Amino acid sequence: MLGVTAAVAALGLTATLAGCGATGAKGDVTLTLVAADYDLVGGDSTEKYWAGLTAAYEAKHPGVDIDVRIESWDDVDRVVAELADAGRAPDIAQIGAYADHAARDRLYTADELLSVPVQANFLGPLISAGEMKRVQYGMPFVASTRLLFYNKRLFADAGIAEAPTTWDELAAAARKLKREKVPYPFALPLGPEEAQAETMMWLLAGGNGYTDDGGRYVIDSDANVSTFRWLKDELVDKGLTGPVAPGKLNRKAAFAAFSRGEVGMLNGHPSLMKEAAKQGVDVGMVPLPGRDQEPRASMGVADWIMAFKQNGHRKEIGEFLNFVFDDANVLKFAGENGLLPSTVSASVAMGSDPEHAALAPFLRALPNSRLYPVGKTSWAQVSEQVKKNIGRAVDPAGSPDAVLSTIGREATTAEDAE
Incomplete structure (x- = not known):
């Protein structure tokens, strides 16, 4: 800084x-x-x-x-x-x-x-x-906009023939990458730099988002809690997200690791493509998979x-x-x-x-694409709460239900005060 x-x-x-x-x-x-x-x-x-x-x-x-x-x-x-x-x-x-x-x-x-x-x-x-x-x-x-980036050479070395199209395929690919000792099979940056972006991508992939069609916050909806339970149970708890806890991993560090060839998959934006190519990484890009299919929208x-x-x-x-x-x-x-x-x-x-x-x-x-609800005066406050707290939802002793419920209550309170 x-x-x-x-x-x-x-x-x-x-x-x-x-x-x-x-x-x-x-x-x-x-x-x-x-x-x-x-x-x-x-x-x-x-x-x-x-x-x-x-x-x-x-x-x-x-x-x-x-x-x-x-x-x-x-x-x-x-x-x-x-x-x-x-x-x-x-x-x-x-x-x-x-x-x-x-x-x-x-x-x-x-x-x-x-x-x-x-x-x-x-x-x-x-x-x-x-x-x-x-x-x-x-x-x-x-x-x-954001897409799922993957390292084609690491995929080939791990015997992964195709980019994942569902969450089950994504987890299976991450397990294969881990067996090949890839440091970050799937990098999940939920640190304070841009946790609100990584969170929104996953919420959209899980079929929901920060707000409903009427513009009200639904951060602790059943679909959103289920998404973070899956992240915790199927990626984080199984050691598929790398040596740095997601809540302490910032986007810039995750992108740098991808450019060094240490990451199998992560969610990335266009500037990462350019930097990774400079470092000789052969990059593949596809939409982030949904639970069973493509999500209804990508994040813009x-x-x-x-x-x-x-x-x-x-x-x-x-x-x-x-x-x-x-x-x-x-x-x-x-x-x-x-x-x-x-x-x-x-x-x-x-x-x-x-x-x-x-x-x-x-x-x-x-x-x-769907953008953050930036037209809401409460969004800056809610975004800060997500940045500070969402990483705890996937900590070993964390509870997605409790963390999203707390953020959701604070979001509703902030929204009602608008």
Whole structure:
């Protein structure tokens, strides 16, 4: 994780968030931006992207400086919330959830910032997910869907001829991989970095999800409890998830182990495909199996940009965000990180580019995927509860029933307070 001093120094900038919205030494307005770190291996690719983008923007807008702070996904939502609560909100945040800030009237709406063509260019499901009470506050920065990744060489060595299509086949494949001494037959990252994603994938695969068709939380439904009982009984308790307890295994560590050839199977997003290929891993990808068949939907994820009203820089923020969502910039970030564009025109361009042919399965899955219930003000709180607690559901002495029941009660309480 980079603090503001390290991040600003790395980008050659001068301001700190203590001066959010202050007049800059070089320009008339300094905009502050807090962004999440997308680098899978701890490098500086995210910093370089924002440094290049802001330098290009500042060259054309000499009256505006952009100061960027990069935070890990472990911390970025919390950091932005703490800054906003302390009256030091950044002008722009690129994080995982917007609804709580929107409900507290902290944010500009998208139509207060973006030109009509830019706002209309977002993919339809992402526009809907960015709305609270039919008003768009969250602007989708980048998107992804998730598939089951498997290491083709490890499968061949273990005598596994086909990718699994049911949970029973998945468990059988994991047992064969364990016999071949694969360190992680199935990596199950339920650590705090992104446990809410791994959880949702399994809930969908089990036939349910975080919410019902009416949008109410159903985290402790019979189907969801049954899903986590299966994970505990058939994977974790049988030693098929590797040497690190799922509740302590973060996504970044699991992805790194897959890229080193130590993981037989895991749920992955497009950027993992690119990193694994760099390390020589021959990757197979299929939908995560359901209990008896394919799940009704794959999980889609959008990460959000939002703009805070505190410093009153609507005009400057809007002009900058219109630049951020230019096709060239959207495609550059998505392409460099193996992710999916959030806009129609950039998605069409990526889909027709042979360089990105491997992303076709993800692009096809996105329009019909299900996203987190990010339009609920309670989601940030519920997501944190999942991150902190869901790993205990599969601990040796854990109880899926008890853990999901506790999270479910807290979710309902938070929902009723919306």
